Amino acid sequence: MKIYTGGGDRGKTSLFSGERVNKSDLRVEAYGDVDELNSALGALVAFLPSGEAALAEELQRIQSDLLHVGAWLAVTPGSPASSELPSITEEHAQGLETAIDKMEQELPTLKDFLLPGGHVSAAWAHVARAVCRRAERHVVRLLAGNDEDETSLQLRGVVTYLNRLSDYLFVLARYCNKVQGQPDTIWRK
Amino acid sequence: MKTFNTDRIAAKSYSTTLLARRWLTEKVFEIELTRPSSFQFTPGQRIRFSPETRQRDYSLLTTPSDSTLGLCLFNVEKGQFSPVLAAAEIGTKFSFTGPHGYFTYRPSARPAVFVATGTGIAPFLSISRSGVTEFTLLHGVGTASDLHYQDFLRSTARLYVPCLSASPDQAGTIENGFDGRVTHYLKEYFPPDTYDFYLCGRQEMIRDVTLLVDERFPGSLVYAETFF
Numbered sequence: 405m406k407i408y409t410g411g412g413d414r415g416k417t418s419l420f421s422g423e424r425v426n427k428s429d430l431r432v433e434a435y436g437d438v439d440e441l442n443s444a445l446g447a448l449v450a451f452l453p454s455g456e457a458a459l460a461e462e463l464q465r466i467q468s469d470l471l472h473v474g475a476w477l478a479v480t481p482g483s484p485a486s487s488e489l490p491s492i493t494e495e496h497a498q499g500l501e502t503a504i505d506k507m508e509q510e511l512p513t514l515k516d517f518l519l520p521g522g523h524v525s526a527a528w529a530h531v532a533r534a535v536c537r538r539a540e541r542h543v544v545r546l547l548a549g550n551d552e553d554e555t556s557l558q559l560r561g562v563v564t565y566l567n568r569l570s571d572y573l574f575v576l577a578r579y580c581n582k583v584q585g586q587p588d589t590i591w592r593k
Numbered sequence: 594m595k596t597f598n599t600d601r602i603a604a605k606s607y608s609t610t611l612l613a614r615r616w617l618t619e620k621v622f623e624i625e626l627t628r629p630s631s632f633q634f635t636p637g638q639r640i641r642f643s644p645e646t647r648q649r650d651y652s653l654l655t656t657p658s659d660s661t662l663g664l665c666l667f668n669v670e671k672g673q674f675s676p677v678l679a680a681a682e683i684g685t686k687f688s689f690t691g692p693h694g695y696f697t698y699r700p701s702a703r704p705a706v707f708v709a710t711g712t713g714i715a716p717f718l719s720i721s722r723s724g725v726t727e728f729t730l731l732h733g734v735g736t737a738s739d740l741h742y743q744d745f746l747r748s749t750a751r752l753y754v755p756c757l758s759a760s761p762d763q764a765g766t767i768e769n770g771f772d773g774r775v776t777h778y779l780k781e782y783f784p785p786d787t788y789d790f791y792l793c794g795r796q797e798m799i800r801d802v803t804l805l806v807d808e809r810f811p812g813s814l815v816y817a818e819t820f821f
C-alpha cells in the first residue's frame with residue numbers, strides 16, 4: 405500500500421473524521437505533538453539500559469495508546485468517526501500513577517531542581533516529557549472552544565492522561581539515570 | 594498498566610476455506626469464503642492475508658448478515674498474491690486477520706458521494722447491500738465490461754455515473770455514461786456544494802479528487818481507502 409496520498413501537497417490535510425483542514429489547524433498541531441512524543445519514546449526505548457525489557461514493553465504499550473490519543477485529536481467533536489475509537493478514561497491515568505509510584509520507591513527523595521539530562525535514555529525521557537507538556541497545552545487550547553459533547557469528554561481524558569504521562573516521564577528519567585549509576589545533575593543557581 | 598480498550602476495533606486471526614470463484618471478466622473475479630462464526634465486521638472494512646512476509650488487504654463485498662464472505666479481485670499479471678487466489682483449488686484453506694480499516698459509512702446531513710476506480714467498488718457494494726441508499730456513485734473504469742454490479746448499484750444509488758476512460762464510443766450507449774475520468778466529471782459537471790466524499794481505489798484518483806474537493810467543494814468531508 406502506498407503511504408502517500410498526495411492530498412496534502414497544498415497545505416491541507418484530512419482529519420480522521422473527514423474534514424479537510426489547514427496544516428496550521430490546532431488539531432493538526434496537537435496530533436503532530438503526540439506523534440513527536442511517540443517518536444521520542446521510540447528513541448528512548450532504543451536507548452534503554454539492557455535488562456529493562458519490562459520497561460521497554462510498558463513504553464511500547466504507551467506508544468500504542470498514544471496512537472489512539474492522536475486519533476481522538478484528529479476527530480471533530482460529535483462526528484460519527486468518534487464512535488470507532490476506544491475511550492480514554494481515568495483508569496489509564498491511574499495506570500501511569502501506579503507505574504510512577506513503583507519507580508519512585510527506588511529513588512531518593514527529590515529536594516532540588518534538576519538539569520534535564522544524564523544517561524542518553526534519561527535525556528530522551530526529558531525530551532519526551534517536554535513534548536508531552538506541549539501536546540497537553542495544545543489539547544487544552546482545543547478544549548477551550550468546545551462544548552460538553554462526547555469528544556470533549558474524551559479530550560478531557562486526554563489532558564489528564566498527558567498530564568500524568570509527563571510526570572511519569574520525569575520520574576522515568578530519574579529512574580534511567582539511577583539504573584545506569586548516573587547521579588542526578590542538580591541545578592546550581 | 595491498563596491500556597486502552599480496543600476490543601470493539603481489534604483485529605483477530607481466523608481461518609477460512611475457499612468455497613467458490615466466479616470470473617466477472619478476464620481479469621476480475623469474485624471469491625466466496627467461509628465465514629468464521631465469531632468474525633464480525635462493519636460494511637466497508639477489509640480482511641488481510643499475510644502470505645510469507647507480505648500483507649495483502651481485500652475489502653469485503655458481502656454484508657454482516659451474510660453467512661459467507663465475498664471478495665472481488667483484480668488478477669494482477671505476475672502479481673505476488675492475487676494470482677494465488679485466482680488459481681487456488683476450491684476447498685483450499687487460508688488464514689486472515691480482520692476486520693481492518695475505518696472506511697465505513699458515517700451517516701450525515703450532507704449528501705454522500707461514492708467514488709471508485711476498478712475493484713475499488715467492493716466496499717461500496719457491502720455498504721449499499723447493507724441498506725445505505727440515496728448516494729451518488731461514480732465508478733471509473735476502462736471499458737463498460739468493467740462495470741461490475743451495475744444493475745444492483747443502479748437500483749440503489751440516487752445517481753449512478755459510469756465513467757469510461759478508455760472507450761469514448763461506449764459511454765453514449767449506456768445510461769448516464771460519461772466519457773472520461775471521474776475527476777473530469779466532478780470538475781465539469783458535479784454541482785458545487787458540500788458533500789461527504791468516500792474515495793476508494795487508485796492513489797492517483799484519490800489525490801486528484803481530494804485536491805478538487807478543496808477547490809470546488811470546500812467544507813466537504815473526505816474519507817479515503819487507497820488500494821494501490
Ligand SMILES: Cc1cc2nc3c(=O)[nH]c(=O)nc-3n(C[C@H](O)[C@H](O)[C@H](O)COP(=O)(O)OP(=O)(O)OC[C@H]3O[C@@H](n4cnc5c(N)ncnc54)[C@H](O)[C@@H]3O)c2cc1C
Nearest residue numbers: 405649650651652665666667669672673674675712820821
Ligand atoms: C486497503 C486495501 C484494500 C484493498 N482491497 C482490494 C480489493 O478489494 N480487491 C483487489 O483486487 N485489490 C485490493 N487491494 C489491493 C490488494 O491488497 C493487492 O495489492 C493486490 O491484490 C495486488 O497484490 P499482488 O500480490 O497480486 O500484486 P503485487 O505483486 O503486489 O503487484 C502490485 C501491483 O498490482 C497492481 N494492483 C494492485 N491492486 C490492484 C487492483 N485492485 N486492480 C488493478 N491493479 C492492481 C498495481 O499496479 C500494483 O502496483 C486492496 C489494497 C488495500 C491497501
